[in-house]
Amino acid sequence: MALENGKIYDQRDYDSGTLGESDLPASPRALFESWLSEAFDHGLRDPNAMVISTVDDRGIPSSRVVLARGADERGIVFYTNYESRKGREIAQNPRVSLLFHWRELDRVVRIEGRAARVSEEESDAYFDSRHPLSRIGSTASPQSSVITKDELAARITALTAGVESGEIELTRPAHWGGYLVVPDEVEFWQGRPSRLHDRFRYRRDAGSWRIDRLAP
Ligand SMILES: Cc1cc2nc3c(=O)[nH]c(=O)nc-3n(C[C@H](O)[C@H](O)[C@H](O)COP(=O)(O)O)c2cc1C
Ligand SMILES: Cc1ncc(COP(=O)(O)O)c(CN)c1O
Numbered sequence: 001m002a003l004e005n006g007k008i009y010d011q012r013d014y015d016s017g018t019l020g021e022s023d024l025p026a027s028p029r030a031l032f033e034s035w036l037s038e039a040f041d042h043g044l045r046d047p048n049a050m051v052i053s054t055v056d057d058r059g060i061p062s063s064r065v066v067l068a069r070g071a072d073e074r075g076i077v078f079y080t081n082y083e084s085r086k087g088r089e090i091a092q093n094p095r096v097s098l099l100f101h102w103r104e105l106d107r108v109v110r111i112e113g114r115a116a117r118v119s120e121e122e123s124d125a126y127f128d129s130r131h132p133l134s135r136i137g138s139t140a141s142p143q144s145s146v147i148t149k150d151e152l153a154a155r156i157t158a159l160t161a162g163v164e165s166g167e168i169e170l171t172r173p174a175h176w177g178g179y180l181v182v183p184d185e186v187e188f189w190q191g192r193p194s195r196l197h198d199r200f201r202y203r204r205d206a207g208s209w210r211i212d213r214l215a216p
Helices: 028-039 085-092 120-129 131-141 147-164
Strands: 048-057 059-071 074-083 095-102 105-115 178-191 199-205 208-213
Touching: 028 095, 028 105, 048 074, 048 085, 048 105, 048 120, 059 085, 059 178, 074 120, 095 178, 120 178, 131 147
Parallel strands: none
Antiparallel strands: 048 059, 048 095, 059 074, 074 178, 095 105, 105 178, 178 199, 199 208
């Protein structure tokens, strides 16, 4: 047990690899994609899981885990309830921070950027690809609202009955869809022995990316 008298003892050293100047492409996209595919190839559980942090109108931050469902030349896409806490906060302030932690590879990617809804067509296409029970869940659940177990069960039962009888078609509800996070800044962190990690930060700079090594 690492927790003793309120202190947590664990001092693993990080030694899975290195990241050097010669490994850095001109834009962060290619490096992100290769790290993500290495995380998949490594057989990690939920390698596309990321923490997204938002802030409310008082500047109070909050974080939660979501699944990245797209990574392309625009940025990173994820799906959620637009009326959830994160959805309401993004509507007030689109600045978000994303964090991927692939602990088995001693790697972290942190991204800062702005979130905007993807097109209705893009959200429809992803919604239609989801498992039917996931579609029912995200249609029936008023994510982030206070709810009783009975009320949630009643909502799921009513929607399921409507879908089974053919009265309700399971199309994407207006309250659910995707966000695209367009990065302004991306940091790649590779853990190294003795806490002397390799860190490189990409920042947008006049149409290209400026790269700096950061002290660990
Ligand atoms: C591995 C994992 C993946 C998740 N993926 C999503 C997701 O893609 N979209 C989503 O809305 N919630 C997802 N959740 C649930 C969220 O963490 C969170 O509970 C929910 O979005 C409500 O957050 P909010 O009240 O801060 O808006 C996931 C949770 C975990 C642990
Ligand atoms: C509440 C919630 N919404 C959405 C998702 C993502 O679902 P999908 O894999 O269908 O994109 C998850 C995944 N854990 C979730 O927990």
